[in-house]
Amino acid sequence: AQSVTQPDIHITVSEGASLELRCNYSYGATPYLFWYVQSPGQGLQLLLKYFSGDTLVQGIKGFEAEFKRSQSSFNLRKPSVHWSDAAEYFCAVGSYQLTFGKGTKLSVIP
């Protein structure tokens, strides 16, 4: 069965600092991997996705993620965080139905 682990429940960073959100997955075949963001009172918005090819994928809002098969990881990064990035971030895996991690809440200190 597929599963996703996001080890960090809550992360706080200062505005302008770099960010890395961790995601580890378990999947039997080549995974399709996603990062979604959920702002308060909003639905989920797709940040980026990995299906195949280049293991470093670029997304919207300046986010990127790197797929590392050997580590079963798909960590999300951003070089400089903005206050508007404060939200909850979900990693997901699947090719037919998505399995989401429990999410990481990001707080940004001005």
Next chain:
Amino acid sequence: DSGVTQTPKHLITATGQRVTLRCSPRSGDLSVYWYQQSLDQGLQFLIQYYNGEERAKGNILERFSAQQFPDLHSELNLSSLELGDSALYFCASSVAWTDREKLFFGSGTQLSVL
């Protein structure tokens, strides 16, 4: 705005009752998905419909049912409600049933069972 419309935004009801959540997908999208988001279980896939037909089923309870109508809107029916059914229910849509990368989520219906 994702283009996916969910109504109502909030719903408060009592145990044992039945409710219906409604979802209108983005224009042109044929596939509708239902997800449940709760504090203890996180985001869980419930069920998917494509062009009126059930396509995939996840962790959906027998007390829950869904359907997609000819105009492509979908309804999720929750019956014999329990306190544990309190959650945020999301609808998402995509153009095709295999098109995972283009999943657009609505803002959700917050269900509170008292």
